[in-house]
Amino acid sequence: xxxxDNKDALTAQLQDLATQILxxxxxxxxxxxxxxxxxxxxxxxxxxxGAVEKLEYHRDQGAGITIYFGNRKGYSSCGDLxxxxxxxxxxxxxxxxxxxxxxxxxxxxxxxxxxxxxxDLDLYHPWDLNAETAIxxxxxxxxxxxxxxxxxxxxxxxSVESYAGLSLYANSHGFSGAVHSTHHSASCVLVGQDGESMxxxxxxxxxxxxxxxxxxxxxxxxxxxxTVRRLNAxxxxxxxxxxxxxxxxxxxLIGSLVSAVSGGSQxxxxxxxxxxxxxxxxPDFVQLREDPFIPRALGSRGFDGEGxxxxxxxxxxxxxxxxxxxxxxxxxxxxxxxxGNAGGNHNLILQSTGHSYEDLLQQLGTGLLLNELFGGxxxxxxxxxxxxxxxxxxxxxxxxxxxxxxxIAGNLKDMYHNIQAIGNDVDxxxxxxxxxxxxxxxxxxxSNS
Amino acid sequence: MKQAxxxxxxxxxxxxxxxxxxxxxxxSALLTRETTLADLYFQSSRYESWSLEEGxxxxxxxxxxxxxxxxxxxxxxxxxxxxxxxxxxxxxxxxKAARAISQAPVGTLPKGFQVRSTERPLYGxxxxxxxxxxxEKIELLKQIDIHARAMSPYVKQVMANMVAxxxxxxxxxxxxxxxxxxxxxxxxxxxxxxxREGQSESASAGGGGRFDLDFFVNNNxxxxxxxxxxxxxxxxxxxxxxxxGSMTVVLGSGWxxxxxxxxxxxxxxxxxxxxxxxxxxxxxxxxxxxKGITVVDDGSLELRRGSLTVDDEGTPTQCTTLxxxxxxxxxxxxxxxxLLMGQKPTGNGRRQSYAHLPMPRMTNTYMRSxxxxxxxxxxxxxxxVYAVNFSGGxxxxxxxxxxxxxxxxxxxxxxxxxxxxKNATLIGNGPDVLTRVSMVxxxxxxxxxxxxxxxxxxxxxxxxxxxxxxxxxxxVGGTAS
Numbered sequence: 001x002x003x004x005d006n007k008d009a010l011t012a013q014l015q016d017l018a019t020q021i022l023x024x025x026x027x028x029x030x031x032x033x034x035x036x037x038x039x040x041x042x043x044x045x046x047x048x049x050g051a052v053e054k055l056e057y058h059r060d061q062g063a064g065i066t067i068y069f070g071n072r073k074g075y076s077s078c079g080d081l082x083x084x085x086x087x088x089x090x091x092x093x094x095x096x097x098x099x100x101x102x103x104x105x106x107x108x109x110x111x112x113x114x115x116x117x118x119x120d121l122d123l124y125h126p127w128d129l130n131a132e133t134a135i136x137x138x139x140x141x142x143x144x145x146x147x148x149x150x151x152x153x154x155x156x157x158x159s160v161e162s163y164a165g166l167s168l169y170a171n172s173h174g175f176s177g178a179v180h181s182t183h184h185s186a187s188c189v190l191v192g193q194d195g196e197s198m199x200x201x202x203x204x205x206x207x208x209x210x211x212x213x214x215x216x217x218x219x220x221x222x223x224x225x226x227t228v229r230r231l232n233a234x235x236x237x238x239x240x241x242x243x244x245x246x247x248x249x250x251x252x253l254i255g256s257l258v259s260a261v262s263g264g265s266q267x268x269x270x271x272x273x274x275x276x277x278x279x280x281x282x283p284d285f286v287q288l289r290e291d292p293f294i295p296r297a298l299g300s301r302g303f304d305g306e307g308x309x310x311x312x313x314x315x316x317x318x319x320x321x322x323x324x325x326x327x328x329x330x331x332x333x334x335x336x337x338x339x340g341n342a343g344g345n346h347n348l349i350l351q352s353t354g355h356s357y358e359d360l361l362q363q364l365g366t367g368l369l370l371n372e373l374f375g376g377x378x379x380x381x382x383x384x385x386x387x388x389x390x391x392x393x394x395x396x397x398x399x400x401x402x403x404x405x406x407x408i409a410g411n412l413k414d415m416y417h418n419i420q421a422i423g424n425d426v427d428x429x430x431x432x433x434x435x436x437x438x439x440x441x442x443x444x445x446x447s448n449s
Numbered sequence: 450m451k452q453a454x455x456x457x458x459x460x461x462x463x464x465x466x467x468x469x470x471x472x473x474x475x476x477s478a479l480l481t482r483e484t485t486l487a488d489l490y491f492q493s494s495r496y497e498s499w500s501l502e503e504g505x506x507x508x509x510x511x512x513x514x515x516x517x518x519x520x521x522x523x524x525x526x527x528x529x530x531x532x533x534x535x536x537x538x539x540x541x542x543x544x545k546a547a548r549a550i551s552q553a554p555v556g557t558l559p560k561g562f563q564v565r566s567t568e569r570p571l572y573g574x575x576x577x578x579x580x581x582x583x584x585e586k587i588e589l590l591k592q593i594d595i596h597a598r599a600m601s602p603y604v605k606q607v608m609a610n611m612v613a614x615x616x617x618x619x620x621x622x623x624x625x626x627x628x629x630x631x632x633x634x635x636x637x638x639x640x641x642x643x644x645r646e647g648q649s650e651s652a653s654a655g656g657g658g659r660f661d662l663d664f665f666v667n668n669n670x671x672x673x674x675x676x677x678x679x680x681x682x683x684x685x686x687x688x689x690x691x692x693x694g695s696m697t698v699v700l701g702s703g704w705x706x707x708x709x710x711x712x713x714x715x716x717x718x719x720x721x722x723x724x725x726x727x728x729x730x731x732x733x734x735x736x737x738x739x740k741g742i743t744v745v746d747d748g749s750l751e752l753r754r755g756s757l758t759v760d761d762e763g764t765p766t767q768c769t770t771l772x773x774x775x776x777x778x779x780x781x782x783x784x785x786x787x788l789l790m791g792q793k794p795t796g797n798g799r800r801q802s803y804a805h806l807p808m809p810r811m812t813n814t815y816m817r818s819x820x821x822x823x824x825x826x827x828x829x830x831x832x833x834v835y836a837v838n839f840s841g842g843x844x845x846x847x848x849x850x851x852x853x854x855x856x857x858x859x860x861x862x863x864x865x866x867x868x869x870x871k872n873a874t875l876i877g878n879g880p881d882v883l884t885r886v887s888m889v890x891x892x893x894x895x896x897x898x899x900x901x902x903x904x905x906x907x908x909x910x911x912x913x914x915x916x917x918x919x920x921x922x923x924x925v926g927g928t929a930s
Contacts, residue, residue: 060533407693
């Protein structure tokens, strides 16, 4: 079983440790302090071509301490959770705070904003897994994949992983909150070959509860299908066509929006969407909601990284931006109030326009269906977007052949406005949940003349 | 190296009360008759960073970590466990967990433990965190800010940070060999945002290596990074849309060597080739580049960011030739993959930390100089792109397709550099891109020491370099027709 040993006793022990450390900070003259303590345990296995390749046991722990002397702050972290090591860390943070500048926006979140209670988000489901059962499951997945198509010539490994962790945050307002969570995953990476053409693709499943992982058969089949369909890819001539981002890639488009409207980018004006609250950034039919309270979801949290109560809220209503993603610091810089997003966004749900994946392919007509994007190529300052791509050429709604060695380019502002439809084929393997997104026009560059 | 080994034995073994008899106990729990290699990797690191924004040093961070990773390799199988605690009990626990990879009976113990003699160290053992006073570090960051803002009224934001790391490692392997290394690493980065008539652009510059922080003070290097960042950002304000399609690309010297890292380097790492999943698998002895092209991976350069006196398995680093006169001649190896492929380790077994497994990784990867003057190369191009700086890249090992994204590039028209173009991704095919190199410059240059390479979730510092190159036919991912 991959679980936290004596979970409740461990939690009490770490809470006690946090209290002691905050007391040391006070003794050293700190006007405020906050501490994070993490502890976790895990197992990961990987098999390749039927044989075990890796068996890894994880045992992680660490603490981070922020000390404030008025408006000055210092941070220190360490991997040793003994009182002595943590006391040394407090001293190191105090030393740092002696040299950092006064910044009137520094400090803990307001005491009135601390979460008082939060729902049980059902994030902790230990897996009754050991090395042997994990290996067997990984082997089964890989075997199904390799048997499913003669063109699967090689494997880059099938893995099964399980992790159980405890994350605790406490501050000198007296707030203390612990989150227990589990994270399980299974994946299969394959290599297919047909003549000279060799391609690699994969599928994975991730869940808080082991029962919600996709079965070895589903993972193996999908990995195999995805790999062979890429074989004998061609390149394209440079053109301007509609582009369909499948659900697996669509979340990246929303991720770029999150960074552009996060507090840090806004107060630094390091964004292509400055001062964008109330602005119409997307078509009328685009609705985006943040919901930190979905049971078992990957982005669920009752309080944020500063102890602030999280909230369910609208981010986009009829394509118009309703709010930024703010921590206390960035909120103060902007003259606003924190949105409970210290540490990032929680579950984001992009509402579908009701179209199925097949509808979207029909609507795409003739153009590019993406399968994978690679390289950086997203300029958060200007919104300029240019990335390497792999996908399929589609004519009249029907996939014709795989394509590679091409790039897609545009500007995110235009891409957002040019969204045509959002599928109901939602991918829930992340904290951004979106269906496939159809964009009506982007520039494709290829090496065909 | 005497100093490094004494120091390492003291902080990891003596101070934890670990004797050779204890190590015997750990190895007898770890080794089986199937074991082909095994090691204990002790690591202790100190890290400090300071960040400036809006003219003030707003934040600083200090961290300290130590622990030990225990590995047992039996052919293709690896068992691994680690602990943040260095004690006999923790080592025995980890050894038992790692040993579970094999059912075979107990193996042969090392015949005693002896210090492995290593080459001359490539960098000093001093702690770079102490090489400047806190006031000097903060003053330097403030000078960067003042200098950047003085360069242009369009500069709206300056962000600068300085990082120093001091690491001590001790490796004890299945043969009883004890190898130590003490590794300093520093880096300074400057990012600026410029705004002119409502239009904004950003750019960054920086450098570093395995030495003291006064490197940034000497010769005004940190101020030079500020100048570079502002210069690049201002150029981008005037940039026009990049072209789309296949064309001739001239790559500048130095950092554009990220091309070699992505297109060639990763594909030659031993693990991918042992598994047969690389587009370069089985291509040793074949022509993969134009005649005259030689590419090496060299971890033994003094003071470089990508250099190591010994790798994370205790193997001394070396200069490994990957491509010689256009022919593929060598792979990048760690111990496990070298053994399985019947080759020698090349000193490229690297890991992010004690909590990660080693893999074959690059060090400093670069192409040797050719015969052309850079001006001659640019003058030879009728219409194409001159790409001087990049923000990074990525490769699909199996298909061989790679990308890298420009951060400073220009159009070349009729042999002359005409106007700057917006950031664009370039895409090509690793196994044949070097066959399209038609001219190699005489200006080989290494990057300034900012490279980070990611593989399988692990990051390690690396270096790249190359002379100016003319590549006939790379796909440029712009938006202009």
